[in-house]
Amino acid sequence: MALLQISEPGQTPEPHQRKRAVGIDLGTTNSLVATVRSGSAEAIGAADGSVILPSAVHYSAEGVTVGAEARSRAGKDPYNTMLSVKRLMGRGVADVKSFGDQLPYRFADSDGGMPQIETAAGSVNPVQVSAEILRVLAQRGREALGGDLDGAVITVPAYFDDAQRQATKDAARLAGLHVLRLLNEPTAAAVAYGLDQGEEGVIAVYDLGGGTFDISILRLSKGVFEVLSTGGDTALGGDDFDRAIASWIAGEAGLGTDLDVTTQRALLDTACAAKEQLAQEQSVPVTHGDWQGTLNRATMAEILDPLIDKTLRACKRALRDADLAVDEVGEVVLVGGSTRTLRVRERVEQFFGRQPHAEIDPDQVVAIGAALQADVLVGNKSGDDLLLLDVIPLSLGIETMGGLTEKLIARNTTIPVAKAQEFTTFKDGQTAMAIHVVQGERELVKDCRSLARFELRGIPPMVAGAAHIRVTFQVDADGLLSVTAMEKSSGVSADITVKPSYGLEDEDITRMLRDSYAHAEDDMAARALREAQVEAERALESLLAALQENGAELLSEKELNAMERGMEALRLAHNGGDADEIHRRIEALNEVSEPFAARRMDASIRRAMQGHSLDEFDE
Amino acid sequence: MSAQQTYFDIFGLKPAYDVDRAALSQRYRELQREFHPDKYAAKSSREQMLAMQYAARINEAHTTLRDPVARAGYLLELAGVEVSPEQTTADAEFLMQQMMLREQLEEVRDAADPAAALDDLAAEVSGLFGGEQQAFARGFAAGELEAAKNSLLRLQFLAKLQRQVEELEEDLLD
Numbered sequence: 001m002a003l004l005q006i007s008e009p010g011q012t013p014e015p016h017q018r019k020r021a022v023g024i025d026l027g028t029t030n031s032l033v034a035t036v037r038s039g040s041a042e043a044i045g046a047a048d049g050s051v052i053l054p055s056a057v058h059y060s061a062e063g064v065t066v067g068a069e070a071r072s073r074a075g076k077d078p079y080n081t082m083l084s085v086k087r088l089m090g091r092g093v094a095d096v097k098s099f100g101d102q103l104p105y106r107f108a109d110s111d112g113g114m115p116q117i118e119t120a121a122g123s124v125n126p127v128q129v130s131a132e133i134l135r136v137l138a139q140r141g142r143e144a145l146g147g148d149l150d151g152a153v154i155t156v157p158a159y160f161d162d163a164q165r166q167a168t169k170d171a172a173r174l175a176g177l178h179v180l181r182l183l184n185e186p187t188a189a190a191v192a193y194g195l196d197q198g199e200e201g202v203i204a205v206y207d208l209g210g211g212t213f214d215i216s217i218l219r220l221s222k223g224v225f226e227v228l229s230t231g232g233d234t235a236l237g238g239d240d241f242d243r244a245i246a247s248w249i250a251g252e253a254g255l256g257t258d259l260d261v262t263t264q265r266a267l268l269d270t271a272c273a274a275k276e277q278l279a280q281e282q283s284v285p286v287t288h289g290d291w292q293g294t295l296n297r298a299t300m301a302e303i304l305d306p307l308i309d310k311t312l313r314a315c316k317r318a319l320r321d322a323d324l325a326v327d328e329v330g331e332v333v334l335v336g337g338s339t340r341t342l343r344v345r346e347r348v349e350q351f352f353g354r355q356p357h358a359e360i361d362p363d364q365v366v367a368i369g370a371a372l373q374a375d376v377l378v379g380n381k382s383g384d385d386l387l388l389l390d391v392i393p394l395s396l397g398i399e400t401m402g403g404l405t406e407k408l409i410a411r412n413t414t415i416p417v418a419k420a421q422e423f424t425t426f427k428d429g430q431t432a433m434a435i436h437v438v439q440g441e442r443e444l445v446k447d448c449r450s451l452a453r454f455e456l457r458g459i460p461p462m463v464a465g466a467a468h469i470r471v472t473f474q475v476d477a478d479g480l481l482s483v484t485a486m487e488k489s490s491g492v493s494a495d496i497t498v499k500p501s502y503g504l505e506d507e508d509i510t511r512m513l514r515d516s517y518a519h520a521e522d523d524m525a526a527r528a529l530r531e532a533q534v535e536a537e538r539a540l541e542s543l544l545a546a547l548q549e550n551g552a553e554l555l556s557e558k559e560l561n562a563m564e565r566g567m568e569a570l571r572l573a574h575n576g577g578d579a580d581e582i583h584r585r586i587e588a589l590n591e592v593s594e595p596f597a598a599r600r601m602d603a604s605i606r607r608a609m610q611g612h613s614l615d616e617f618d619e
Numbered sequence: 620m621s622a623q624q625t626y627f628d629i630f631g632l633k634p635a636y637d638v639d640r641a642a643l644s645q646r647y648r649e650l651q652r653e654f655h656p657d658k659y660a661a662k663s664s665r666e667q668m669l670a671m672q673y674a675a676r677i678n679e680a681h682t683t684l685r686d687p688v689a690r691a692g693y694l695l696e697l698a699g700v701e702v703s704p705e706q707t708t709a710d711a712e713f714l715m716q717q718m719m720l721r722e723q724l725e726e727v728r729d730a731a732d733p734a735a736a737l738d739d740l741a742a743e744v745s746g747l748f749g750g751e752q753q754a755f756a757r758g759f760a761a762g763e764l765e766a767a768k769n770s771l772l773r774l775q776f777l778a779k780l781q782r783q784v785e786e787l788e789e790d791l792l793d
Contacts, residue, residue, distance in 0.1 A: 181657065222648065224652065317789070387651060387655055387657065389651060416671045416678065418672065476671050477674070538661075539664075542662045542666075590663065590664065597665040597669060598669060605654075607653075608650060608653045
């Protein structure tokens with residue numbers, strides 16, 4: 001057996017060097033970034049010490065500002081200040097119109113896909129706006145950790161569909177982040193608590209934000225988090241509390257229902273302030289214009305209870321989906337600013353029959369959990385102690401005759417998951433077909449969300465019904481869908497082109513990357529080279545580690561030599577200045593190392609099968 | 620994990636109807652700990668793809684084996700007996716029982732105490748389901764595949780009825 005070659009120092013990073021990884025909570029109202037330093041996770045502050053970055057982006061001819069400064073311009077310059085852009089992620093123009101006047105933007109006409117917003121700095125889309133927020137957070141991470149980031153875990157709501165997840169991942173790509181994983185927010189929150197306390201059992205994560213409610217039921221057992229079910233309401237949150245209280249004030253003050261925007265805004269501010277004060281006080285004076293009144297806790301409970309009831313019904317449903325009774329829930333975790341409202345805590349405690357966890361700041365708990373997971377995924381921490389098994393939040397289906405959906409993968413199925421379905425041709429000599437993939441629970445296609453249309457081409461011409469096309473739908477651990485197809489009798493794989501209904505195609509992202517560099521006066525070529533180099537380093541490092549582990553055992557001398565030549569060629573390309581050449585060499589190395597990867601897998605399987613099958617088969 | 624390996628092979632279990640759920644869960648976690656794509660986040664893209672495929676197959680195996688109806692169907696499939704989810708039974712006695720149970724379900728809403736009526740029905744269906752599971756296990760173990768197939772058809776009907784009972788329960792709650 002040939003000896004293994006070890007690279008020169010400096011060509012690949014030291015294997016035991018600590019990696020720089022962050023967890024990012026990309027929120028509707030606020031965002032933040034956290035990391036693990038000296039063993040504990042903490043949020044990373046800006047230069048002024050503030051941890052929370054308002055999810056606001058302001059565009060002007062002079063440039064882009066993000067955060068508190070951008071938000072402060074919303075009043076004076078609403079058309080150029082993007083707030084709550086998360087609500088537009090993965091959405092189409094029609095969805096945006098249904099939000100009505102809640103979003104005061106000037107939407108450019110587009111072809112029905114992703115909405116474009118006109119600003120003083122040109123037109124932007126939601127993915128680009130989110131990327132601006134991520135850039136600021138990534139920069140905080142780089143400054144705090146002293147160098148380029150090796151990876152990030154970004155959190156998304158558990159109910160996010162494929163298009164929304166893809167949009168989030170695209171935004172990260174635009175911001176130059178290497179995404180280790182998209183993590184569900186409730187799972188992240190449970191990680192933040194579970195790891196600190198080493199609890200075992202069933203956990204309910206009750207997440208009430210400004211505009212959304214989300215409940216997840218998880219099981220923690222020996223370091224494995226399993227999401228059993230998720231549910232919620234995408235249009236229910238603390239803002240609705242404010243509206244309910246505001247309408248109570250309006251009623252008490254005899255204002256009627258037809259109020260102008262300024263009055264509405266003033267009432268909402270008064271309502272929000274009263275709500276927050278009631279966390280400390282038994283009752284608070286409320287004034288609006290000449291009217292004066294008092295709001296006490298009992299009255300507020302009456303006002304809020306119908307809304308809180310809705311959240312508890314969703315909890316019941318999620319428990320049923322998980323096949324659990326309420327007394328089987330061992331821990332309850334509160335997430336989101338609206339869980340600061342006392343009445344919410346009381347009702348949640350009553351419902352679950354136990355005091356909920358709120359020790360970690362409900363605004364930071366998600367980012368902290370994401371940072372812990374990022375630390376494991378990037379390889380800083382032995383992964384043996386933590387594994388997250390997530391589920392797909394909404395059923396995936398395809399359109400069949402008459403606009404009906406046929407479900408392929410049911411909601412709450414653990415991911416990753418793959419499902420194959422066979423199709424046949426309708427006409428003689430047919431060489432192409434289109435598959436429309438939708439997500440949702442309803443019977444009719446029009447009531448579900450359209451995800452994408454997959455066009456299959458290159459089907460061998462046969463008589464109608466003779467071709468058997470096996471289409472495999474795969475959802476990865478991030479909850480993202482991919483589709484492959486093959487004609488069974490001929491073994492010909494069909495070409496698939498994806499037309500995302502509300503997303504970006506690869507060329508769009510490339511173009512936006514180019515635009516963003518031009519915008520930031522960054523050098524696209526230098527950036528692309530650096531990214532290719534990082535990818536090369538990652539590939540070399542993982543292969544080297546694999547070779548050291550069991551290269552001698554699993555490879556012939558000839559194979560080992562071929563692989564070493566491939567690695568050497570990649571090292572040379574890495575030190576040269578041509579990004580394309582690096583990508584070609586990575587591709588070539590991937591090809592030679594493919595059998596090795598498969599054999600390593602088989603070896604792991606044999607290891608995993610041993611010890612068990614013996615005693616269980618011999619009984 | 621080759622395509623030839625059955626779900627039972629993957630979980631190191633004997634191909635029989637009775638499955639130790641605790642052992643199944645534990646084995647599932649052990650396998651995912653080994654093959655979940657997160658364990659390959661720092662590995663080559665090729666290994667990441669393989670891990671995703673394996674993890675998907677482990678999930679599929681787990682979902683099938685822990686579900687009493689899917690497990691029965693899978694065992695019959697392995698034995699070369701195909702049963703489609705839409706297939707119905709020609710057993711007259713069972714057809715009569717189906718009709719009575721459906722009627723009972725429809726009458727729940729008009730009962731004096733709908734919640735109690737629904738509870739009674741749920742208990743009855745659950746009892747029938749348990750009995751049918753035993754019948755399937757016996758038939759399959761004895762190699763009486765036709766009898767086992769009939770049991771599976773009854774299990775499919777009862778499982779569907781159980782879902783309808785749950786949906787009605789949810790409606791009554793709201």
